Amino acid sequence: MTTLWQRAGHAALVLPLLLFLGLFFVWPLVTVLDQAVSDPVVSRHLPATSAASAAWDRSSAPPAEMRQALVRDLRAIDDDQIMGDLVRRLNSAQPGFRTLMKKTVTAARDSSGDLDLGEVDARWRDTAFWRAIAEATNPYTDRNLLAAIDLQRDRAGAIAAIPEGESANRAILLRTFLVASTVTLATGLIGLPYAMLVASATGWRRQLLLAAVLLPLWTSLLVRTTAWYILLQDQGLINSALSALGLIGKPLPLLFNRTGVIIAMTHVLLPFMVLPIYSVLISIPRNLMPAAASLGAGPVRSFIYVLFPLTLRGIASGALLVFMAALGYYITPALIGGPKDQMISSVIAFYATGSANWGMAGALGIVLLAATLVLYGIYGRLSATNTRG
């Protein structure tokens, strides 16, 4: 009995956590995934057509039953909003639906009984329009996911690349990874020596150095980014200082380009590199470096053979944290970068808030998540072999 009660007690302790995770983590993720792959408009609002299309082979002329089902379905829709959604969905698969549907709906509402659609508009004799409807009847689609990486299905249903120039998702994804990698490298190059400095300091010096790296974390991201905006402009502190010193003739272009984005992101993300490395460094036994020295290794070789390999774990965690955080950066590239420096999050934001295309926003989010999970898997594998081997 006691054990049962105890177990119930233990379960009750983790219940808030589980609820929180489920409500604010798992459920939104599932929703995003669902948004990315669901395509319910046609199946929900053209139910008879959807049912009838199942029997059609999609190459011959569509059966009369399906044609009449469409007319009935269209007559049944009395909400302009729904009609708008439907037209938008079909038009995105096959241009021309906008005018075609307008004509057809008017014709359907003005008559009753069977309607010869071929008479209403010649386009109904083209199987391509019927195929677009039939394909849209599936409530699930991979359109968004494919489009997120610049792919689409061609007429035959095979996966093919979207023609050059129509979409830039792949280029932007690549750019996102490039910027995130550059920032990770930069934070590593600055963070490792800095963490070593902090770990070797004692007393108030260590506190001061730690505070210097932590302080930015306690300031709003927007404020920090704006501060960089001020520092980096042509008449900003950096350019005016450099020209006052006579090092440059005309101001360096630091704002609205890649350089500025990377400088600002490196600063903002530096704590996430320094702290894991620092925590690993202070856990390394103090006498290992003296031991290496007594065995004949000078400072440089002690670092290469002893300190660096032992710090690798911290560097890997730091790199992972920085890289993943950098992937999702939005404000900094938006404020400091130019149009060629926007990252995938700004594209997601465009779809989500700019064009209400939740499907595309979700699909891009899923692609980003998948890429991140793959990287995390690689990291997990590497760190596991590291501790085992």
Add this chain to the structure above:
Amino acid sequence: MAIPRIRIDQVSKSFGPVQVIKNLSLDIERGEFVSLLGPSGSGKTTLLMLLAGFEQPSAGSILLDGSRIDHLPPHRRAMGVVFQNYALFPHMSVADNVAFPLKMRGMGRPEIESRVKRALDTVQLAAMRDRRPAQLSGGQQQRVALARALVFEPAVVLMDEPLGALDKQLREQMQLDIRELHKRLELTVVFVTHDQSEALTMSDRIAVFNQGLIEQIGSPRDIYDHPRTRFVAEFIGETNLLHGTVKDHYQDGTTIELDTSRHLTVPRIDASAGASVLVSVRPERIQLGPASVAAQNMLPTRVVDCVYQGDHLRVQLDEAAFGLVARLDRRSAEWPAGADVVAHFAPEDCWVVAA
């Protein structure tokens, strides 16, 4: 006279206002095993750090085979250091740990292989060569550290309380192992410890440290039997100290009047009558007898407690005889608490130190 392997010449070391080592001089001969023994904070570890090069002397010089080394960084000195917590590299295998000093010296692969093998054979760890340090027991890690410090044939091996983390049995075994290695490989060893029995077991000479100075240096027998000061007498082994004044001298002895106005006869010392002295008597030298016994040095007293300790009987005596402690043979009869006895000991078992 030959040049000593190590000469420490009037070395001082201060950390801020604190002088940890005070004008200390010490020669260590080739092949000698010298223990630096003392309580914590006595400067023994600091001296080892000065020898290893982790600290620089504030004054004085350190010579290795006649040439100064005190300005050299640690990696340029030929010292093999065994650290308190072994300081093995956790990310390297046992073999790689041992190979490390050879690799740093740019030795060729086959040469490294054979030397590592020999070193691991010496400490009987050949089977563990591919393990990580974390997979070894404390004693095995200690032996890896030893192999690593010996493999490059350093001029001197420095050991900083290397056995402190081991349990008693293993520690005693390792003491004998290290002693045997020292003899076989003719190593020059400087061994820091606060454990006096460890120092007695292993050393050719023991330097007893107290507050930055060497209080006494000599062979284990010398240090134990003839402590020069009260500090040494109390620090090395257990002892009974009896306070008294010098009464008079005769041919080969001196009479001392104890505070209880009893008299003791001790071997002759150079001290004028009336000088205040301490007589040190080791517990194992004290014998107990019935009140009727007759001996040269007798202190009638009463047994407070008698404890059987396996290899000996430990008897605590009454305040009337300075609260003496006696260590009797385990086969002798146990005395009941409260028994009236006479504690007696031979004059040659007494040793007088300055009060």
